[in-house]
Amino acid sequence: MHKKVVLLPGDGIGLEVIHAAKDVLEAIASQFNHTFEFETHLIGGSAIDTEGTPLPDHTVEACQRADAVLLGAVGGPKWDQLPSHLRPEKGLLGIRKALDLFANLRPIKGFPTLLHASPLKEEVVTGSDLLIVRELTGGLYFGQPSERRDNNQTVVDTLAYTRHEIERIVDKAFQSAQLRRGHLTSVDKANVLESSKLWREVVEEKKINYPDVKVEHLLVDAAAMKLITNPTSFDVIVTENMFGDILSDEASVLTGSLGMLPSASLREDGVGLYEPVHGSAPDIAGQGIANPLAMILSAALMLRHSFGLNEEARRMEEAVEHVLERGYHTRDLHILNGMVVGTEEMTKLVVDFIYSLSSSEVTK
Ligand SMILES: NC(=O)c1ccc[n+]([C@@H]2O[C@H](COP(=O)([O-])OP(=O)(O)OC[C@H]3O[C@@H](n4cnc5c(N)ncnc54)[C@H](O)[C@@H]3O)[C@@H](O)[C@H]2O)c1
Structure with missing residues (x-):
């Protein structure tokens, strides 16, 4: 398989972690007989410094031509005082919009060696492995421009969804559940909101097309509670933009480390932008x-969701798990009796595991 991947390192540690993902992808390409063609472009603060804008046209054009995009992170104190239209974050929002990335996927998996660092009791988080599918381009954050009326005494934000917007994210969630354990929880507030009632109707209509997926509906308040009392009861959660924003941050603490959480933002044709959750x-x-x-786990998501390379993605994830199980970790993590390594050494350990796979383990 030949694929074009645009790398957007961005700022700060973005540059270091994107290097790591590229090295691991090259190992996968070599072992499984693929070619990944990489092109690097500027975004965020580094783009402001050299081109005066957080999202240069050439970056957008390159991403539009690519099969997938890997992004490190943007921002830093150097650019904090700039006017809001010139802030590094504008580059990130701009590229998500330019690519029409409507589906945000955040897998949250508790790695056994790290669970003791979770703020929840180890017995509660052990075995948690869930995926939050969040609608990313509709709802409250994209309604009519917010308004202040009556001399600042009234404010109005609007929550709007089209049936099409709900259908495409619900389809994506059902398909994701099919690739996992076949259980979908749709989260809404259908006892109050009209948009949630339509959301629930769409889920009910769609489930006929996915007989292998078991569906349940949960109100968002109950979902927030269940995420911390019984996280292992979830497989895939699908929800609208604002609920997803809040629930995905809540769920991110389950694993006990920001440095372990990948994410994917997808377009309808499968083109996607993949980035770590951290800054x-x-x-x-x-x-x-x-x-x-x-970042490496984000690249694994790219293989799975944009390129359909499920076995290769699984091997990358297995490599990460294997390295942690051997006790190697970076300074932000803590493993009992573990060994602290830097970015390059950690990357090399993952790469070495992939090269150690025998030919019978890789289907070329
Ligand atoms: N998607 C993005 O690009 C994104 C997301 C969040 C924040 N930001 C930006 O990043 C900058 C810093 O924000 P912040 O400090 O609130 O969040 P952050 O995620 O950058 O850092 C929070 C803490 O976690 C640590 N950390 C984060 N990722 C790590 C990793 N991979 N390895 C080891 N330690 C790690 C940091 O050292 C820091 O102590 C800000 O400019 C913010 O706007 C960007």
Whole structure:
């Protein structure tokens, strides 16, 4: 398979972790007989410094021609005082919009060696492995422009969804559940909101097309509670934009480390942008100590969701798990009796595992 991948390192540790993902993808390409063609472009603060804009046209054009995009992170104190239209984050929002990325996927998996660092009791989080599918381009954050009326005494934000917007995210969630354990929880507020009633209707209509997926509906308040009392009861959660924003951050603490969480933002044709959940970590940038695993796991999502390379994705995830099980970890993690390594060494350990797969384990 030949695929074009645009790399957007961005700022801070983005540069270090994107290197790591590229090295691991090259190992996968070599072992499984694929070619990944990489092209690097500017975004965020580094683009502001060299081109005066957080999202240069050439970056957008390259991403539009690509099969997938890997993004490190943007931002840092250097650019905090700039006017809002010039902030690094504008580059990120701009590229998501330019590519029409409507589906945000966040897998949250508790790695056994790290669970003791979770703020929840180990017995509660053990075995948690869930995927949040969040609608990303509709709802409250994209309604009519917000309004202040009556001399600041009334404010109005609008929550609008079209049937099409709901259908495409619900389809994506059913398909994701088919690739996993076949259980879908649709989260809404159908006892109050009209948009949630339509959401629930669409899920009910769609489930006929996915007889292998078991569906349940849950109100968002109950879902928030169940996520921390019984996280292992979830497989795939699908929800609208704002509920997804809140629930995905809540769920991200389950694993006990920001440096382990990948994400994918997808378009209808499967083109996607893949990035770690963490930011540019200016406090540790350039020191060679950043945890590259969230970025590597994001690249694994790219293989699975944009290229359909499920076996290769699984091998990358297995490599990460294997390295942690052997006790290696970066400084942000804690493993009992473990060994601290830097970004490059951690990457090499993952790469070495992939090269160690025998020919019978890789289907070329
Ligand atoms: N998607 C993005 O590009 C994105 C997301 C969040 C924040 N940001 C930006 O990043 C900058 C810093 O934000 P922040 O400090 O709130 O969040 P952050 O995620 O960058 O860092 C929070 C803390 O976690 C640590 N950390 C994060 N990722 C790590 C990794 N891979 N390895 C080791 N340690 C890691 C950092 O050192 C820091 O102590 C800000 O400019 C913010 O706007 C960007």
